Amino acid sequence: MSDWTPAEMPRLDDATVVVTGANSGLGYEGTREFARRGATVVMACRSVERAETAAAELRESTSATLELDVRECDLASLDSVETFADGLAADYDGVDVLCNNAGVMAIPRGETEDGFETQFGVNHLGHFALTGRLFPLLVAADGIDGDARVVTQSSGAHETGEMDFSDLNWERSYGKWKAYGRSKLANLLFAYELQRRLDAADDDLGVRSVACHPGYADTNLQLRTAAESGNPLLKLGMRAANAVLGQDAATGAEPMLYAATADVDGGAYVEPGGLMNMRGHPTVGRSNDASYDRDDARRLWEYSTEATSVEFPL
Template sequence: MAGWTADDMPTMEDRTVVVTGANSGLGYEGTKAFAQKGATVVMACRSVDRGERAASEIRHVDGNADLDVRECDLADLDSVAAFAEGVREDYEAVDVLCNNAGVMAIPRQETADGFEMQLGVNHLGHFALTGRLFPALRASDGEARVVTQSSGAHEMGEMDFSDLQSERDYGKWAAYGQSKLANLLFAYELDRRLDDHGIDDVRSVACHPGYADTDLQFRGPREMGSSLRMAGMKVANALFGQSAAQGALPMLYAATADDVLGGEYVGPDGLLEMRGHPEFQQSNEASRDEGDADRLWAVSAELTGVAYDFETATIQH
């Protein structure tokens, strides 16, 4: 694994990969790397226009890139359902699902379904998407993988089931930390449930990018209208951030490397796990709390209306 780069990825020919947030940052770099290895990449984007511009940029570099831009707004469960239905209709299987898109440290707002935005986009939208694409993942003729992007910020997260939507008390960083902890609880619980049902052809893996210089850091200051915070973030990214291409490596490793097992957590190997090449890591104790994971799963199924049927790999409504 030492020094692993995207060049070390195996061929992805005849493989279908779904990437959320594929038009920018980590999703864009991941999409480009998958496509360069021969995959068909379904680019799940909130904005089709931005997605098409990103696809054009990738095709300019790689004229053979097989890219399919589709609308998927994780802040709207109807959009998630329509996207998943379209993918299931048009593709025989999904081999890799990268739950990558996210928002970070934004002023409190709600999704179309009334969820706190960070929890709604980062966790609940991906919970629903994974469930609705589960039959397509089971249909893979190889080993399918679900890769969920978390963050080192999960360590400052706490699952507050008494105020899950932060209606009584909202702190933008606390809500972000909770959403990233939820990502890990989901990834590990999905792995356990797959194992409990004897499903060994789908693996659930988690990853984090370290500190990557992407647009993610700027949405909060932009929505606050704070030019001072924007300037400060630009300086921080320039000093501490690694490139988005480097930050995407843990996701790519988790999605493709032969030695990845279900329930793994992959991140950068450098100082404070902020930069570097992929390695297996350990997330905090809270992320391994099986009681919280089971409770979060039940709440997520209730809130999204998506119940995974591991017996028949169909969606229950």
């Protein structure tokens, strides 16, 4: 049983950390811990208003001086991702940690601004584009223990996902939970393929790609799923499940914090070390076999590059 807690995180006084979805849930708790250790945290959020409110709450809840930089980044818009990355490049010399954390879960079928199915577009393609746009800043950073980190948040639901390259955007049929599982499987295929491409690069670029999942964490992600369904009974059920089964968001954020700052190899998968890997403190584990499928990872990378018009210099 792992006993690691954020108390073991190093000081991050000169580090710049980008967290998507930083205004609530896992992103909010992760932002708190990064900032408490001296990092400048860029809160990359769809709603600047909600992010400013969250930043004010974080500052009020701690005696430490927190360096928080709120910026708009809507992962459902490739233009917004590009604008965010351009603004960051103008103001920062490097990004030491990028936490690809934001996401949507099991919502009715919709499409992003660019015409992608929303869960696949936000959870995977938006983060693929963001990582590619910020890649020069990652390479330029000093990083943690010498390497910048790309931390991609997946879910245990990746085990239900299947890659159907003939219908990645669910235009023929749609199941909201199946679509969520596919998007989380895509997160892992991307994280591992990025590390393989880093390993194959001619030079050591000083960037490490790590994946994680939070276990069953009590956050507003489940409540949004229920609200989007329009079913009041589902909302009650989600609240009850969160209360009985879920661990608090602070504990759920620990795998992301561990992946970002602890001594882990590129390509690692950090997950809770407790009951069924859904609760407890973080440990390095293994995701399902499908997530390590190199052919699927290459096909997904090629599709993502074409779909987003973002190419990594690898």
